[in-house]
Amino acid sequence: MKKVVARAISTAADHAHPDARRGRGAISSVRSRYDSETRQAEDDGWDNLEEAEPLKTVLHEDSTRHIIAWNKSPDIPFDRSINPYRGCEHGCIYCFARPSHAYLGFSPGLDFETQIVIKPRAAALLRQELAAKGYKVATLSMGTNTDPYQPTEREQKITRSILEVLLETRHPLGIVTKNFLVTRDIDILSEMAKLGLVKVFLSVTTLDRKLARAMEPRASTPPKRLEAIRLLNEAGVPAGVMTAPMIPALNDMELERILEAAHAAGAREAGWVMLRLPWELKELWREWLQVNYPDRASRVMKLVQEARGGKDYVPQFGGRMRGEGVYAELLAQRFALAVKRLGMNERRLRLRSDLFRPPPADARQGRLF
Template sequence: MAIPAHTHPTETDLPDASEEVLSASVNAHRGRGRAAGLNMAGRYEKESRDSFDDGWGSLDELPPLKTHVQEERARTIITRNESPDISFDRSINPYRGCEHGCIYCFARPSHAYIGLSPGLDFETHLTVKPNAAELLERELSSPSYSPRTIAIGTNTDPYQPIERERKLMREILSVLDRCNHPVGIVTKSALVLRDLDILAPMAERGLVRVALSVTTLDRKLARAMEPRAATPAKRLEAIRGLSQAGIPTSVMIAPVIPALTDSEMERILEAACENGATGAGYILLRLPIEVSPLFRDWLLRHRPDSFRHVMNLIRSMRGGKDYDAQWGKRMRGDGPYAKQLANRFALACKRLGLNRSRKSLTTELFIPPTAGGVQLQLF
């Protein structure tokens, strides 16, 4: 049934975990093996459609949600940004949506721009860009192009499960390798080890670095929060494999969730260091727009006893709100608890010898591509 689009719970709403809020929803039941329990309409939609239990005990007859994939012939592939608090000005996203399904993913609201839900749709309706490598080669060949490190994995994961079949990331890396173009990769997947044959030679030329995102070492918690991402142990194995291949490798504790995963910060850094990581970073949990109700629903279903504590700590670092998008604060938060996290991170990195040196990737070797229909220069 279609009804006027509902408004999401306000930021001051902190329902009791004992309330039967969203945990018994049809969406949560059908989304077995998914993180989101909601599939609310995007903020640009005029109507909202929802499923509900009719009381006849028929939930078990409903099939689980399947992943749907569609292709998009993109017109451009390099995305530019001017954000002052991130270290790159360009990135590539070969996929829209992410089957890893991390409940806290700040990229979820992007699905609203294409008429889909940031909830379960984000995990189950994926878009692939099959012409990504072709477009990249064309854009790198432009006479006006000036090389700087391209970031991949800053929005959705380039090594999510569908990459095993589509191999878009491998095609992109092949182009960057041929052009001697620098690239920084962030992923939660051990699938990155598949491309060691490309990454290792690029690393020898100072063209690549990789960061593995490790949120928790608790396998059960990771399964609930990041249901289709690699296990924490597999991510540590990936750090070791990359490091042994001579690839500069870091660990990203992203996100740090107060009262849920923040106590693991030092253990994660130690485990990553033992497996060869030389750098580290962290990002405080971000809950922009539709991510906030999704995360709060997840908390009520999986950690109801911690709901108030987690949300109160988040708001203590976000000016009393679920999220503050202000540059300079959105990644780290503000206030005493945020400062404590920053101090703990700095002390642990110093003790472990992380971030002692960080060489910039080189752009001096860049050679514009001439293949793929690109016009050759006369002289």
């Protein structure tokens, strides 16, 4: 395992043969906005002699000394979050977090899904920060940047170790994920749910297996995500659905069907977000569209820009999540009518903060009672 270094790093993905990208979301390793040089792969003919080996996932250990990330964004309903991983092997091509990989010297393209940074000390760091004098409890969020239940969590169990600390300290938590793996932790989540400390949202982008396989290649299939919603709710863990992102002329026609399927699985809360294309993601998204859906690429981008003031993306608070204009307003109305018809969002579960009991400042010190 390698220590992560914040600089431009050359990886196998920089020169990947097209066959090696099978099972990955991005088409290329797009240059990061911080790169001082440009790399371009050239085909000399030799790579075509035999099938290329698929790109492997490489883990890097993060040496961070803090685990809680704070934000003051007025259009986000939480002020703190935890990300056990940086980068995400799910490979969702639309992921707005891809550009954050540039901070580490990696490409937001193939590197984002093959060069994964893990935080093995996350639980210990969380314990320290919750024990800090003056800490004021409020809901923590997981899955706001990269998925806490991406494939490497099966072996690393970093997310599970965080849950154990949060249950022990009676700390409220909200989770967003695309992976059925969340059901592995029903034992902990159900105990938290009994105390009113947790709720989970499964992100369901499409019910179309072919689209899901191309757009989010290593995430759980749509039926498995719906099954996760059902199993969580049956175990007493409130589980809702995020129809996110909604993409014009690609999956937006499925909005009502996704909500209906999630409702049938037990979801009673729902949300939606419009496709966001910050920084390098604009290039990655256009590249993916041209390769996978060339027949509708221009139509998709026309509607995206229509909802973004004529641009690919406008990062202003308040509008970045939903867009603006006729198309965005129509989508918002469709969502509102669908959830009303289904009886969703009639009651928003408020998680409890009054049960919090900070851990001892010295990890070696146990509790008296």
